Amino acid sequence: MRSLLSFLKFLLIPFTLIYASVLSVRNLMFDWGFLKSSSFDLPIISVGNISVGGTGKTPHTEYLIRILQGKYKLASLSRGYKRKSKGFILADKHSNSLDLGDEPMQMNRKFPKLNVAVDADRVNGVQQLITNNNELKLDCILLDDAFQHRYIKPGLSILLIDYNRPISHDFVMPTGRLRESTSGKKRADIIIMSKCPKDLSQSKADELKKDIKPQAHQELYFTCLDYAPIEPVFKTSIELAQLNEAKKESLGILLVTGIANPTPLRKYLSAYCSDLNEIQFPDHYTFKDKDIHQIEREFNNLKTDNKLIITTEKDAIRFIDMKIESDILKKNMAYIPLQIEFLHKTKDQFDKHIHQFVENFN
Structure with a gap:
């Protein structure tokens, strides 16, 4: 069975090379300014990943909501994966998962003060939230699963990497599970290795840091998932x-x-x-x-x-x-319910970084 899978992956290599080349050209077009990234006069925090599959984006986004909602008016914006509706929707008490998608609806039920919006066109989604800002009075927008959505330039970009699926040992789709080359991680301001074992040692964390190779401007954190009471x-x-x-x-x-x-x-x-x-x-x-x-x-x-x-x-x-x-x-x-825990006593450092970003914006 393994030999068959290896053979099938080998057959997919040409498609991987083509896909990776297209993505590289696209990213270069943004880097060189031929494709434009929109910036907004409002703090925007993006949470996303490079690999497909679950890296814990929703519990990490919910963590951001918890540490910010006591002081700031927040909105979350996602595409609303697999929803049956189209265009921009701002959730209300009548919304359901068919309108919003399951994860935005989860946050809509869980955080009554949060303004939950969905739009496949993230630029339009942010513009709609800003248009309604006289009523919403927003202080910050959280972009969910938007690391590859480069038409928006977030003020703070958080990249999640699954401990169980290191991106350094993976390949771009369809051979592997990467949405883009690992070089894309340079766009992140904060890198979080998620789903770590609770007993991850400091020496193992140091070893992983050498593998990830964060740049000088990037902060690296390690988190684990925990289960709340049922x-x-x-x-x-x-x-x-x-x-x-x-x-x-x-x-x-x-x-x-x-x-x-x-x-x-x-x-x-x-x-x-x-x-x-x-x-x-x-x-x-x-x-x-x-x-x-x-x-x-x-x-x-x-x-x-x-x-x-x-x-x-x-x-x-x-x-x-x-x-x-x-x-x-x-x-x-x-x-x-899932919740996250920061390892090695780094929670306060992370919280401070997030609060300082919102407070010092502009």
């Missing part, structure tokens, strides 16, 4: 203490995910239960009625009476918007 997906009488108080040998969990990589969550949950079944759907999957029936069947097949359906926060948003009729899901489904 929450009910629906407002029911679910007994969430089950997960923390139940004995491992008596708890059954059905894990239902539509994300790029459910492995970390699976490993986390395996420590809490004796019977772990799993249903995996594609990333950003739109759940259907037949999927609900499958979930019910798999849940009923768990071999213990003490059992739960666990999903991710992003997936929970889509289940909520389905207006679920199933009593099994309503009474037994919970999600586990």
